[in-house]
Amino acid sequence: MSLPLFHAILFYMFAAVAVGAALAMVVQRNPTYSAFALIVSLVSLAGIFGLLGSPFIAALQIVVYAGAIMVLFLFVLMLLNVKEELRVAGEGRVSKLVAIALGAVLAGEVGSVLVAVRTPVAAAFDASARAVALLLFEKHYLYVFEATSILILASLVGAIALAKRDPNP
Amino acid sequence: MSLSPVQQELAISTVKVLVIFGALMTLFSLMTYVERRLLAFMQFRLGPNRTGPFGLLQPVADGIKLFFKEEVTPAGANKVLFVAAPALAVVTAFMAVAVVPYGGTVSLPHWGWMPDWLEGRRIALQISDLDVGVLYLFALSSLGVYGIVMAGWAANNKYTLIGGLRSSAQMFSYELALGLSFVSLILVAGSFRIHDIVDSQKGWIWQWNAIRQLPAFAVFLVAATAEVNRTPFDLPEAETELVAGFHTEYSSMRFALLQMAEYINMITASAMGANLFFGGWHFGIPGVPDSPLWFIGKMLAFLFFFIWLRGTVPRFRYDQLMHFGWKVLVPVAMAWIFVAAALVLWRHS
Numbered sequence: 428m429s430l431p432l433f434h435a436i437l438f439y440m441f442a443a444v445a446v447g448a449a450l451a452m453v454v455q456r457n458p459t460y461s462a463f464a465l466i467v468s469l470v471s472l473a474g475i476f477g478l479l480g481s482p483f484i485a486a487l488q489i490v491v492y493a494g495a496i497m498v499l500f501l502f503v504l505m506l507l508n509v510k511e512e513l514r515v516a517g518e519g520r521v522s523k524l525v526a527i528a529l530g531a532v533l534a535g536e537v538g539s540v541l542v543a544v545r546t547p548v549a550a551a552f553d554a555s556a557r558a559v560a561l562l563l564f565e566k567h568y569l570y571v572f573e574a575t576s577i578l579i580l581a582s583l584v585g586a587i588a589l590a591k592r593d594p595n596p
Numbered sequence: 597m598s599l600s601p602v603q604q605e606l607a608i609s610t611v612k613v614l615v616i617f618g619a620l621m622t623l624f625s626l627m628t629y630v631e632r633r634l635l636a637f638m639q640f641r642l643g644p645n646r647t648g649p650f651g652l653l654q655p656v657a658d659g660i661k662l663f664f665k666e667e668v669t670p671a672g673a674n675k676v677l678f679v680a681a682p683a684l685a686v687v688t689a690f691m692a693v694a695v696v697p698y699g700g701t702v703s704l705p706h707w708g709w710m711p712d713w714l715e716g717r718r719i720a721l722q723i724s725d726l727d728v729g730v731l732y733l734f735a736l737s738s739l740g741v742y743g744i745v746m747a748g749w750a751a752n753n754k755y756t757l758i759g760g761l762r763s764s765a766q767m768f769s770y771e772l773a774l775g776l777s778f779v780s781l782i783l784v785a786g787s788f789r790i791h792d793i794v795d796s797q798k799g800w801i802w803q804w805n806a807i808r809q810l811p812a813f814a815v816f817l818v819a820a821t822a823e824v825n826r827t828p829f830d831l832p833e834a835e836t837e838l839v840a841g842f843h844t845e846y847s848s849m850r851f852a853l854l855q856m857a858e859y860i861n862m863i864t865a866s867a868m869g870a871n872l873f874f875g876g877w878h879f880g881i882p883g884v885p886d887s888p889l890w891f892i893g894k895m896l897a898f899l900f901f902f903i904w905l906r907g908t909v910p911r912f913r914y915d916q917l918m919h920f921g922w923k924v925l926v927p928v929a930m931a932w933i934f935v936a937a938a939l940v941l942w943r944h945s
Contacts, residue, residue: 430602459749463677466742473735483788486731494738498745498768505749505761556728556788 438478445471462500469493481554604713612723613694620693624859625655631903638907665848670751673845677750682850685743685857692736693860695729696867697722697791699877699888721888722791729790730778733868734771737823741767743857744842751845759841762914766822766829769921774819776929777812780936781805781872790868794876801880806873811932813873815925820865822921825858827906829917866898867891 448468455461469492477485563572599607629644629652636643645651669678699721706715726732741764748760782788784805785796797803806813822829843854870876870891877891912920 429600433602433606459677463742463746466739470739482726483728483731486728486735489735490731490738494735494741495768498738498741498764501742501745502761502764505745505757 434478438475441471441474441478444468445475459501459504462497462504465500466493466497469497479554483556483559484554599711599713608717608719609723612719616693616723617690620690620860620863623863624856625659627859627863627899628658628855629654631906634900634903635907638904659852662848662852667848667850668845670753670845672752674750674752677746678845679850681743681747681750682846682853682857684746685740686853686860688736688740688743689857689860689864692733692740692864693867694723695726695732695790696864697725697794697871697876698891700886725789725791728788730782730788730793730872733864734775737771737861738768740857740861743854747846747854748842751842753845755839756842756844759844763825763842766825766917766921769918770819770822770829770925773815773921773925773929774823776926776933777815777819778872779929779933780809780812783933783936783940784809790871794871794878797875798878799882801875804873804875804880809873809932809936811928812936815929815932816869816873818925819921820869821902821905822917824861824865824902826862826902828909828912830911862899862902863895866895866902869898870894 445468448464448471452461452464452468455464470489473485473488473493476482476488562568632654633643633645633651643651644654647653647657669675697720701718701720704710704714704717704719708715744763744767745760748756748758748763751757781793781796785793787793793805797805797808802808843851846854874894875890876894877886877888879886879890
């Protein structure tokens with residue numbers, strides 16, 4: 428077995444799981460199942476990043492998205508004990524039509540990209556921790572990075588202000 | 597028989613995985629026995645001493661007992677997630693071990709009867725020497741939380757749900773402190789690779805991060821104990837309030853799997869403590885050859901420490917736990933990062 432073949436097998440495994448889990452997330456009626464399906468999908472994406480030679484991005488994908496963010500989603504779902512969503516017959520004709528139209532547009536876009544791109548796009552790229560850090564903290568993205576940090580800080584302060592109880596009402 | 601280089605690597609990795617899996621299973625079952633015995637001695641009891649010499653066969657007896665017990669699934673439980681939860685917990689626990697190094701590299705001897713590619717081949721004592729080893733560990737420990745959350749929710753029982761929620765809140769609160777305690781080590785070593793961090797502690801004993809970076813070590817010690825849900829931070833299974841926490845409804849082998857995940861996580865945390873803070877396979881005195889034996893000794897010392905802690909300190913209250921994590925550990929770790937960063941900058945300029 429050659430290395431490309433081995434990589435191809437792993438790639439299709441991860442890709443199949445990622446797509447399957449993403450589909451399950453959308454189709455699933457139970458919100459908790461959807462959350463778990465999204466986690467599986469994110470983890471499989473991390474596997475693909477790892478195959479493309481960037482374990483740093485893969486680890487970040489799991490730590491940030493599959494770990495930190497999704498655990499909060501699950502927390503809310505479990506604390507509120509959200510039940511399976513019920514559907515009333517004949518509800519939302521218009522939204523169904525809009526959904527079908529938008530889905531067709533998306534399918535067309537994906538199809539045109541697939542037709543246009545014959546060769547695999549993922550060329551070799553350096554996404555090691557060092558390369559990413561240099562990119563983020565050198566002059567190109569430094570201001571953007573700092574602006575994002577301030578945005579996150581502002582939202583943190585906002586959340587605390589909203590959650591804090593007034594000591595003397 | 598000639599193998600392509602990829603097949604050779606695969607063969608070596610498979611053997612490594614099997615050996616380490618076997619070693620971990622042995623260590624896990626021994627730990628269940630040693631923990632009960634040591635705790636008993638600390639409390640002036642004898643502990644299990646009837647099965648085999650000194651009671652050493654106790655894990656075997658426990659295993660057989662658990663194997664033949666009935667698997668109970670509560671009527672109101674979510675069947676799929678209830679079964680998936682222990683599996684998820686155990687798989688993530690074992691996957692985390694993949695980046696733990698046990699020593700440098702060893703060369704196979706030239707025996708003459710092995711295939712050519714194996715004769716004198718250098719083999720790293722680690723399954724995968726990942727560039728971002730430390731981050732990988734965090735990734736898996738954050739996935740490990742889901743096993744517990746899932747177990748708590750799927751059983752459809754208020755005690756398990758509260759246990760699961762508590763446990764996950766505790767784990768991601770202390771994960772933050774744990775991560776911050778590693779940042780200064782990464783700064784000093786200049787690398788995420790666990791191997792490089794170990795090598796940055798080569799030389800005399802005071803080169804070890806436990807001494808050179810004492811504040812980071814203190815934060816690590818507390819946060820790691822909380823991360824693996826050990827006393828005094830074993831609130832998820834506080835039996836006086838929550839029956840047995842997230843694994844109340846589990847029985848038989850599923851219960852055994854959850855226990856196994858907990859012990860494997862404890863072993864990983866001990867191995868990381870030995871590697872990142874106590875110089876791994878370096879002895880601490882220049883001239884003494886590096887050996888995996890030193891690493892194993894340090895790891896066992898950590899495991900003993902966890903048991904000792906359990907025999908010594910009482911459990912925290914939940915609000916104390918959260919306050920301590922967010923208001924003491926995180927600020928201390930943050931402050932130390934600034935100090936360490938300043939020192940690194942000063943040394944380089």
